[in-house]
Amino acid sequence: MTALPSIDRSPAPSSGASEKALRVLDAALRESRFTDIVQASGLAKATVHRLLQVLVEQEYIAGDAESGYRAGPNLLSLAGRALASVDISQIAQPVVDRLVAEVDCTIHVGVASETEMVYVIRKDASKPYSMRSRVGLAIPMHSTGMGKVVLAYWPPEKVAELIDRVGLPVRTDTTITDPDALARELASVRARGYALDMGENEVGTVCVSAPIRDHTGAVTHGLSISSIALEHPGTSIEMFAPQALAAADEISRLLGAPEL
Amino acid sequence: MTALPSIDRSPAPSSGASEKALRVLDAALRESRFTDIVQASGLAKATVHRLLQVLVEQEYIAGDAESGYRAGPNLLSLAGRALASVDISQIAQPVVDRLVAEVDCTIHVGVASETEMVYVIRKDASKPYSMRSRVGLAIPMHSTGMGKVVLAYWPPEKVAELIDRVGLPVRTDTTITDPDALARELASVRARGYALDMGENEVGTVCVSAPIRDHTGAVTHGLSISSIALEHPGTSIEMFAPQALAAADEISRLLGAPEL
């Protein structure tokens, strides 16, 4: 009859003032009304009240009960420094190291610039094929898995503008050179969640690529697992898609990407 | 003979675990080595050690003693939300966009904290000069146009208190360092309605700055139009004062400032 006597819905016991303070800080940025902050933090009302006073006093939180709470100057300053100090290659390196041990293929991580992708990490498998890539190398967006995965999350007009500026240069005989074909390809990338490159940039080289999101949720980076074509007949590079997605999501999380 | 019995070199007494945790969090983003964090925070070594463990455990700080500490996923996520939730930036952004198209200079919008200004918006002109500023950067009040425009609307005793606390540090050889001179300058800012900075904060950089009022009518933000000195001989940055005032008033209005 009676249901569970008391449901402890709070995520963690969280004894310790510092933890609670962080919890309140976090909650105060999600909600602005006092009662909602209490709710979101899962702490006692009086506790939240006291900690909130400290945070306001320290100017990490601004506002008051009647006008609502929001981020304060010191938090903004802190936030600016935190985000400015983010170094992808440092953060992603351990994830890439684990991934390369798992799939034994060459891994790349790249950042999107205006018109192309630039490699920021390259990690070879135990038996490196001679791939003509290196950190700092710029590659086209339309003819690589990593580029397509970024383009897939660009607004269509930005893609159109890119085509307008640099065109769709041919790299191999499978390179996509038609804007409409590219649009269809990008739609399927969005649908799958990852991109494939079946020798469109370099003959004999294939890859699966997954999107990396930054703290705003924007796809600014890509991760790819590369191999030479038809290494094992009957298998496809696509079988590594789950691993690529998992690694990319992990890096996104480390970068502070919202939700999953 | 007897020296001072105990020198409290720490900026504030700071009793309370939450305050200390914030102090450590802040320090950890400035320094990466454990000992430097201890130094920067002004707290006891053991205390920093324990709080740092909590922060790492909560994923607000990443890294460890040997590889150095840096911002962790949860802090980045928090930082992203904090900066994104600053309603002033959302509200002011379109106004700033229009303004930059109009005057083709770098525009800043900043918020006042107790002792300094913190940039919340930076928007470059089409030909960006390399300005050493970024969102989240804290700048002095007495040596910047944006700071002076805010100080001008502070009660004199608050200004005196500020001088008392942080002084009037020299930034360039035109920086105002005399309290009386500052008082005269602030009076003329009030009279004109805008402030000028003729290289008082950074040599070769000039700006006009106008006050932004929040919903209570208090001047809590400033907007500035910056340029490099003597870009066009015979012209002055002051000629942009009307535009700065118009844009600042527009933002004030959007924030719900009383009367115009």
Next chain:
DNA sequence: TTTCGTGTTCCGAGTGGCGGAACACGGGTT
């Protein structure tokens, strides 16, 4: 008037924070 939902304050109990001090460890110097 009563009720509800806010936000605020109080205060006793006891626990978790505090930080000096001692320890561990590694890389230099003699």
Next chain:
DNA sequence: AACCCGTGTTCCGCCACTCGGAACACGAAA
């Protein structure tokens, strides 16, 4: 080898601080 010095880590007893239930204050709605 013996020493030192600068790292980071752990220990532990005292007591200040946190904790949170409960009571309170206030305004708006019923």
